Amino acid sequence: EVQLVESGGGLVQPGGSLRLSCAASGFTFSSYGMSWVRQAPGKGLEWVSGINNGGYSTYYADSVKGRFTISRDNAKNTLYLQLNSLKTEDTAMYYCRKGYPNWRDYKYPSSQGTQVTVSS
Numbered sequence: 001e002v003q004l005v006e007s008g009g010g011l012v013q014p015g016g017s018l019r020l021s022c023a024a025s026g027f028t029f030s031s032y033g034m035s036w037v038r039q040a041p042g043k044g045l046e047w048v049s050g051i052n053n054g055g056y057s058t059y060y061a062d063s064v065k066g067r068f069t070i071s072r073d074n075a076k077n078t079l080y081l082q083l084n085s086l087k088t089e090d091t092a093m094y095y096c097r098k099g100y101p102n103w104r105d106y107k108y109p110s111s112q113g114t115q116v117t118v119s120s
């Protein structure tokens with residue numbers, strides 16, 4: 001069974017940084033692209049970033065381009081998202097998802113996500 005466990009969120013001031021991690025299990029991690037998505041209060045899921053299975057191709061939403069960096073360690077079955085120059089509008093619950101660009105196609109138990117709050 002697919003299991004994704006996010007961590008690393010927290011409360012940070014505008015301009016600050018965080019590094020999110022996602023530990024994956026239950027599937028062959030190195031065979032799949034992966035994505036980060038987020039959900040702000042009262043809003044739908046927003047795709048943030050994607051990476052191919054080998055880790056050499058990365059993709060970003062315009063809203064985070066130049067500030068966030070996605071990466072992965074296939075030996076550790078772990079996905080990362082480095083968040084720099086954080087803005088208040090980055091406040092959301094962040095989730096990792098199996099698959100890129102087709103992250104919506106895979107069905108598995110929901111993960112708990114990790115909360116990022118950007119506030120002064």
